[in-house]
Amino acid sequence: MQASITAQSIRTFHKLLQCCSKIGDELRFEIVDETLIIRTFDSSRSAFIVFFFDKGFFESYQILTEENITFKTGLKNLLTVFKKSNTFERVQFNVDSESNNLVLAINLRFGFRKIHQIPYDECDLVHAKYTVEHFPHRVACRSKLLVDCLSKFQQSLNELTFSFTPDSMTLKTYDLDPQKAIRNKKLKTEISIKKDDIERFYLGETFINCDLTFTIKEFRAVLSFCEFVRQPINIFFDWEGKPLMCCFKVPNELRVDFVLSTFVNPNLQRESQSGMSSMQTDSEDYSSQNDYSQSEPQSEPQSQSQSQFQSQPLSQSQSQSQSQSQSQSQPLSQETQTQSQSQELQEDFLQNSNNGEETNFLSGLTKDKDDLSRKRKHKEDKLTRDNNSNLD
Amino acid sequence: MKFHATIHDLALLIRTVQSLVKIDKIGIIHFTAEQVSFILDSGQTTDDIQVWCSINQDSIFKTYVVESLSENEIAIEVNLNNLLHALKTGQVSNEMSWKLTKKDNLPYLSISIMCEINNGLPLVQDVPIQIITPQNLQRHKEPDLPEPDVQIMLPQLSKLQCIVDKMKEMANTILIKANMAGAMSLSIKTDIVSVQTLFKDLEHPQIEGQPEYVRDENKTAEIRVDIKKLRKVLYSHYVNPKNAVLCLVKNQALVVHVLLDVMYLTYYIPALL
Numbered sequence: 001m002q003a004s005i006t007a008q009s010i011r012t013f014h015k016l017l018q019c020c021s022k023i024g025d026e027l028r029f030e031i032v033d034e035t036l037i038i039r040t041f042d043s044s045r046s047a048f049i050v051f052f053f054d055k056g057f058f059e060s061y062q063i064l065t066e067e068n069i070t071f072k073t074g075l076k077n078l079l080t081v082f083k084k085s086n087t088f089e090r091v092q093f094n095v096d097s098e099s100n101n102l103v104l105a106i107n108l109r110f111g112f113r114k115i116h117q118i119p120y121d122e123c124d125l126v127h128a129k130y131t132v133e134h135f136p137h138r139v140a141c142r143s144k145l146l147v148d149c150l151s152k153f154q155q156s157l158n159e160l161t162f163s164f165t166p167d168s169m170t171l172k173t174y175d176l177d178p179q180k181a182i183r184n185k186k187l188k189t190e191i192s193i194k195k196d197d198i199e200r201f202y203l204g205e206t207f208i209n210c211d212l213t214f215t216i217k218e219f220r221a222v223l224s225f226c227e228f229v230r231q232p233i234n235i236f237f238d239w240e241g242k243p244l245m246c247c248f249k250v251p252n253e254l255r256v257d258f259v260l261s262t263f264v265n266p267n268l269q270r271e272s273q274s275g276m277s278s279m280q281t282d283s284e285d286y287s288s289q290n291d292y293s294q295s296e297p298q299s300e301p302q303s304q305s306q307s308q309f310q311s312q313p314l315s316q317s318q319s320q321s322q323s324q325s326q327s328q329s330q331p332l333s334q335e336t337q338t339q340s341q342s343q344e345l346q347e348d349f350l351q352n353s354n355n356g357e358e359t360n361f362l363s364g365l366t367k368d369k370d371d372l373s374r375k376r377k378h379k380e381d382k383l384t385r386d387n388n389s390n391l392d
Numbered sequence: 393m394k395f396h397a398t399i400h401d402l403a404l405l406i407r408t409v410q411s412l413v414k415i416d417k418i419g420i421i422h423f424t425a426e427q428v429s430f431i432l433d434s435g436q437t438t439d440d441i442q443v444w445c446s447i448n449q450d451s452i453f454k455t456y457v458v459e460s461l462s463e464n465e466i467a468i469e470v471n472l473n474n475l476l477h478a479l480k481t482g483q484v485s486n487e488m489s490w491k492l493t494k495k496d497n498l499p500y501l502s503i504s505i506m507c508e509i510n511n512g513l514p515l516v517q518d519v520p521i522q523i524i525t526p527q528n529l530q531r532h533k534e535p536d537l538p539e540p541d542v543q544i545m546l547p548q549l550s551k552l553q554c555i556v557d558k559m560k561e562m563a564n565t566i567l568i569k570a571n572m573a574g575a576m577s578l579s580i581k582t583d584i585v586s587v588q589t590l591f592k593d594l595e596h597p598q599i600e601g602q603p604e605y606v607r608d609e610n611k612t613a614e615i616r617v618d619i620k621k622l623r624k625v626l627y628s629h630y631v632n633p634k635n636a637v638l639c640l641v642k643n644q645a646l647v648v649h650v651l652l653d654v655m656y657l658t659y660y661i662p663a664l665l
Binding site: 151 | 517
């Protein structure tokens with residue numbers, strides 16, 4: 001593949017790298033069917049972002065070989081290359097599959113030309129299994145609005161909660177332990193946006209007031225990239241514990257999908273337990289594997305959210321494994337909404353029926369640390385059997 | 393116990409809290425009918441700086457209602473960083489109102505702001521507080537010091553801070569000398585270097601109810617204090633004071649009074665012997 005970008009696209013690409021650096025450590029490139037896709041996800045697999053590039057983003061774009069390639073490379077190298085990108089006039093990307101290098105040839109002012117060779121590794125495809133169809137509720141608003149709202153919160157904040165009601169969306173701080181000493185207690189901030197101030201506020205029939213809590217760092221990064229490209233952001237959501245999805249696109253250039261897992265506040269008591277179970281999508285194959293397991297006490301909220309995006313879904317269309325978010329430090333007996341599933345996944349690409357790039361998202365499967373090892377053996381056999389049946 | 397108020401001069405309040413937050417994270421706010429006082433004395437047994445600040449309530453608040461069982465006075469303990477952040481988010485907006493509330497059985501100072509975003513979005517900042525009972529409040533008393541030996545008006549605090557900043561790199565303690573004839577000196581001394589800054593023709597404060605002071609060259613005093621503490625105190629230039637008075641109480645403390653028409657800040661810095 002050979003491509004080159006100029007001017008605004010260089011700045012956009014740089015901003016993209018900065019955004020990805022807040023989410024994960026590596027970029028995974030996929031060149032398939034003449035399009036370029038870049039993905040990043042974090043080590044605990046609770047945040048996943050994918051960029052679909054369109055021809056309009058590039059000054060020129062050529063595919064040299066017929067093969068589709070997927071490879072990954074560290075973000076740090078790319079960030080270093082793009083540090084002074086405001087002086088770049090043109091950047092040429094060249095994938096050199098013989099030496100496994102991504103070659104970046106940069107034309108600077110005054111005729112200078114810099115060539116960087118960044119080694120890459122071949123890797124597996126990783127998709128997230130969620131598509132926008134999986135989320136019944138949707139909110140669309142200007143990214144600047146959310147950025148301004150976020151600026152009212154303290155910089156040191158780790159988590160944020162979106163609270164949805166039929167008329168409004170509220171952003172507030174998440175406080176797991178309100179009994180802390182006053183010296184350490186955090187400021188509680190709350191800002192509400194009425195639905196009239198939001199461009200699109202569409203709640204599906206199954207909507208019940210909910211609070212979605214997630215780590216703020218990745219969200220902030222994606223939001224600031226969205227503000228940079230000056231596009232409205234679409235937020236898709238379902239229910240507490242289910243992931244949040246943010247999508248936006250730059251017409252003719254780029255489309256971005258971001259999936260972030262959410263977790264449940266264990267301090268809240270919920271009434272509509274049954275409502276929750278009816279929202280589970282049918283996954284008959286895996287229903288027996290659903291476990292309602294206890295969460296382990298964890299001291300840091302950051303480690304709570306554990307939806308994972310794993311390589312290789314089985315049969316996509318039917319198996320809707322649900323992402324789980326585990327609440328921490330309180331026994332789950334108070335709330336039965338969080339479900340943990342542990343599944344062994346198989347690494348067989350070919351099983352993956354590619355429904356086109358747009359709908360290729362892996363579902364988050366919770367890889368709960370201790371449960372997994374225990375259940376994995378038991379589940380393995382079942383999975384293999386199920387898989388085989390799906391193939392037929 | 394009821395408290396609600398709307399803010400009139402947010403800038404002054406922010407500048408005050410900015411100066412205070414340099415001294416300590418935690419402070420007590422005491423609301424009375426006439427005054428709003430800040431008390432920062434994290435443990436009177438320690439060697440830390442104590443700050444006693446009092447502002448006329450009507451210079452900050454437009455409307456102001458304080459009601460309680462203890463003579464309509466309320467004292468709360470807050471984390472000043474939280475308070476400062478909350479106040480700063482309201483800087484651009486027009487309205488800010490304060491209220492004492494309880495959420496989930498915990499007391500908060502609820503600051504409601506009508507943000508500038510989108511032509512007005514309601515923003516609520518809940519600052520966690522602890523209510524201080526009148527008995528506990530009694531334990532916090534301004535230090536009882538003898539009459540200062542020397543009282544002298546300080547030059548511009550921001551300039552002083554620059555000087556002390558440079559000195560802080562070289563030594564840990566600073567010696568302050570002053571006399572009742574308008575002369576003051578700040579000096580540091582180490583094995584390698586000694587630096588002295590001399591001021592002259594400074595004024596002396598005329599205190600009401602006391603006989604006019606007599607210029608006396610021989611009446612001097614000197615005190616040694618921790619240089620970092622002095623520097624923290626000098627952040628009080630944020631409030632743009634009208635006057636600043638330095639009082640030296642030999643062997644005990646350095647007292648700095650920072651004065652505005654509607655407010656005073658008093659810093660007590662313990663002397664190093």
